[in-house]
Amino acid sequence: MTTLFIDADACPVKEEAxxxxxxxxxxxxxVSNGGLRPSRNPLVEHVIVPEGPDVADMWIADRCGAGDVVVTGDIPLAAKCVEAGARVLKHNGEALTQANVGQALATRDLMADLRAADPFRQGGGRGFTKADRSRFLDALEREMRAALKGV
Known part of the structure; x- marks a missing residue:
């Protein structure tokens, strides 16, 4: 049976999902460390994990598998979920697969090294846009249909 897992801390697309x-x-x-308003939807289960680094990620990684869909912006978690056979989407709709998750991990590590080498670097990534939200909805619909078909 397909389950949709949401790495909910800082997830901008919970309602769409x-x-x-x-x-x-x-x-x-x-799945979160708490602080989220629970949904009244009977299909939605709020899982509150203890505080700590990567506790929510470990909870998801330990439970997802083939046929499941995971929404996360955390690349190491995405890699574990892809390895477990789950379909993984970032918040902007980008799919992470066996073919590209290694490159995403390498890019993440490179960017962390560049930020550490330049402590005066200011600014962050670009903002989350309506187009990102729309791409996410389209991508989640495709992934959900594929997961339910067992493709």
Missing amino acids: ERVATRHKVPMKV
Whole structure:
């Protein structure tokens, strides 16, 4: 049975994911350290994990598998989920697969090294846009259909 897992801390697309899960009648696990308003939707289970680094990530990685869909912006978690056979989407709709997750990990590590080498570097990434939200919805719909078909 397909389950939709949401790495919920700092996830900007929880509501969109809930709409897709509801449309497909798929259970959704919203995993966080707390502080989120629970949904009244019976398909949505809020899982609150203890405080600590990567506790929510470990919870998801230990439970996801083939046929599941995971939404996360955390590249190391994405790599573990892909290895477990899950379909993984970033918040902007970009799919992480066996073919590209290694490169995503390498890029993440390179960028961390560059930031560490230049402590005066200011600014962050670009903002989350309506186009990102729209791409996410389209991508989640495709991944959910594929997961339910067992493709």
